[in-house]
Amino acid sequence: MSDDIDHEGEHGGGPGEFDDAVLEEELRRAAAVLDPVPAHLRQLAVQAYALHDLDARVAELTFDSLLDALPVRGALDVPRMLTFQAGELTVDVEVTGDGLLGQVLPPQPAAVEVLHGPRPGARLVADDLGRFAGDAPPTGPFALRLRTGAEVVVTEWLRA
Amino acid sequence: MSTAAPPRPAPTARTGTGALPSTAYDCLPYTRGESVDRADVGTLVRSAVDGDAAAWKALVEGLSPLVWSVVRAHRLSDADGHEVYQTVWLRFAQHLGRIREPDKAGAWLASTARNECLKTLRSLSRLTVTSDPHLLDRVSEESTPEQSLLESEEAAEQSERVRRLWQEFEELGDRCRQLLRVLIASPPPSYQEVSAALGVAVGSIGPLRQRCLRRLRARLDAQGTR
Numbered sequence: 001m002s003d004d005i006d007h008e009g010e011h012g013g014g015p016g017e018f019d020d021a022v023l024e025e026e027l028r029r030a031a032a033v034l035d036p037v038p039a040h041l042r043q044l045a046v047q048a049y050a051l052h053d054l055d056a057r058v059a060e061l062t063f064d065s066l067l068d069a070l071p072v073r074g075a076l077d078v079p080r081m082l083t084f085q086a087g088e089l090t091v092d093v094e095v096t097g098d099g100l101l102g103q104v105l106p107p108q109p110a111a112v113e114v115l116h117g118p119r120p121g122a123r124l125v126a127d128d129l130g131r132f133a134g135d136a137p138p139t140g141p142f143a144l145r146l147r148t149g150a151e152v153v154v155t156e157w158l159r160a
Numbered sequence: 161m162s163t164a165a166p167p168r169p170a171p172t173a174r175t176g177t178g179a180l181p182s183t184a185y186d187c188l189p190y191t192r193g194e195s196v197d198r199a200d201v202g203t204l205v206r207s208a209v210d211g212d213a214a215a216w217k218a219l220v221e222g223l224s225p226l227v228w229s230v231v232r233a234h235r236l237s238d239a240d241g242h243e244v245y246q247t248v249w250l251r252f253a254q255h256l257g258r259i260r261e262p263d264k265a266g267a268w269l270a271s272t273a274r275n276e277c278l279k280t281l282r283s284l285s286r287l288t289v290t291s292d293p294h295l296l297d298r299v300s301e302e303s304t305p306e307q308s309l310l311e312s313e314e315a316a317e318q319s320e321r322v323r324r325l326w327q328e329f330e331e332l333g334d335r336c337r338q339l340l341r342v343l344i345a346s347p348p349p350s351y352q353e354v355s356a357a358l359g360v361a362v363g364s365i366g367p368l369r370q371r372c373l374r375r376l377r378a379r380l381d382a383q384g385t386r
Contacts, residue, residue, distance in 0.1 A: 028344040045249035157250040
């Protein structure tokens with residue numbers, strides 16, 4: 001069943017490319033009818049444009065415990081550890097069931113907004129040591145927008 | 161035998177309804193009017209960077225089905241699939257001005273979608289949550305105008321035919337189902353986009369496509385539906 005491709009023999013005078021194209025087009029139409037992009041998702045994608053922010057610097061995800069850390073044997077509910085980087089600036093984030101904890105490095109104060117979509121998000125404050133905390137864990141796609149003294153940095157969107 | 165990186169057959173040769181062996185779709189308001197010509201993608205990206213919201217909307221209309229097909233090809237649950245789809249578009253908006261090759265935005269979206277799908281599958285397996293595969297296989301519940309039409313009395317027969325075709329497609333082995341699901345996005349993706357969506361070498365897509373379509377045809381023939 002998983003190996004369906006390698007066991008099929010080629011029939012000499014079988015249907016040609018024209019028939020393949022016809023069948024593919026039939027399937028394409030069936031997909032458009034039976035498995036279309038849900039309309040509300042399309043709408044969300046259109047709205048995502050409002051979040052396109054030329055002035056902000058993007059902090060790229062450089063560590064994600066989901067991918068980069070070894071699983072802890074038998075441990076459930078392990079906090080998700082994320083690291084984002086934009087030039088010299090690093091943002092460490094820990095997401096647990098209780099909320100999120102963050103650390104801006106080098107340590108500095110910042111206004112932090114938790115974005116979930118085009119609507120304004122929860123506002124947090126990083127103290128002089130760069131620490132910030134939120135009591136609601138992000139759900140679904142989220143990003144952090146940080147306003148430090150000098151610039152605006154937005155972390156790459158990802159799923160909580 | 162074709163060689164590496166074959167160009168896709170010209171779309172005009174594949175879209176003429178006259179070429180279809182049945183009239184199953186003649187009454188459907190199927191249109192490719194929303195399609196983005198692939199040559200325009202780079203232009204649309206550059207316009208969207210410059211603040212043209214209509215250009216962004218055209219990108220969404222033209223490339224949404226590709227992103228959706230990647231999500232569906234990986235058989236994520238509805239909840240996971242919807243979040244992956246959203247994440248991909250949010251990230252695309254975020255990176256818009258930094259995409260190095262605007263003409264290849266489709267491949268960028270496809271590969272971002274693939275990475276998010278794989279991440280999701282990995283986190284699921286780590287949690288050893290066994291999802292009910294039957295739940296994952298449902299087709300979208302969203303009703304389209306096309307679907308409503310299908311449900312009318314006169315269209316019952318065509319509807320049955322389309323459903324049987326879809327069922328045989330769903331029951332293909334994993335690799336074929338995955339490959340075809342991306343290939344049949346509308347408008348048809350380039351092989352470069354398919355490669356980005358599935359991590360398959362461009363040169364192997366043509367031969368795989370041929371085998372998978374023939375396998376599907378064999379299933380349909382066995383059913384006596386064609």
